[in-house]
Amino acid sequence: MKKLKLCIFILSVMIFYLNNFADASQGDTGKVSFEKLNYKFKYTSISFGMGLNYCSNPSLKNFIEYEVENYAYLSPQQKLTDLYTGVEFFGGVEHQFGRDFSLKLDYSYFIKSYNVQAFPQYDFSYFNHQVYAMGYYVIPQEYSFIKVGGGAGYIFSKLSVKEPYIAGTRDFTSNGFGIKAEAVLNFQISKGFAVHLGGFISQTILQNLKDASGNLLTAKNNDNVKLNSLGVGLRLGLEYFIF
Helix, strand or coil: CCCHHHHHHHHHHHHHHHHHHHHHHHCCCCCHHHHHHHHHHCEEEEEEEEEEEECCCCCHHHHHHHHCCCHHHCCCCCCCEEEEEEEEEEEEEEEEEEEEEEEEEEEEEEEEEEEEEEEEEEEEEEEEEEEEEEEEEEECCCEEEEEEEEEEEEEEEEEEECCCCCCCHHHHHEEEEEEEEEEEEEEEEECCEEEEEEEEEEEECCCECCCCCEEEEECCCCCECCEEEEEEEEEECCCCCCE
């Protein structure tokens, strides 16, 4: 919840100052609606912002439960939950090919720490580089665009494991792909800028984690460790439209 409030606060400040700057630069002309701009011209847009992903990592959770000493003796309230929150920073370029269809190249940097608070000497953190190709059904409105669609993409992951009595971290990597369904609302705040508000459901399918020598990461029950994840997320940012 604190991460969500921070994201909303930062983006709200950006939107406030951008809107005031845009209004001042337009003088008395007022803003032209997206509907009028889009009547004759297709748009290209650039979006950026932050987001939260509430997701599961069953294989990583299993690994941590075996790896953390005395984990079995913790109370249910102290143990890991099945779902945990990660933070992402995203950017994308989108082009409208028809009045009701667009394609987008989307990149995001995702960070997640999956830790047991009772044992701070352990740390299990990973990041993803995620590149998606997305297609949307576009519903133009007077001062907004509603977009519903989905896509797939490539994912590269790195997991860092910090444990007591071991200097530094043990690092493991894997790659794979993800699929995503998403709905986006862009509501206009100036002639070219709009707020980007999105919600999505995603599934990542990744290979077994390996170290630099190619050795597999295995849990103490001999299961190979993967970073496969099913999640739901929220994005908040800005989108600049060029008509």
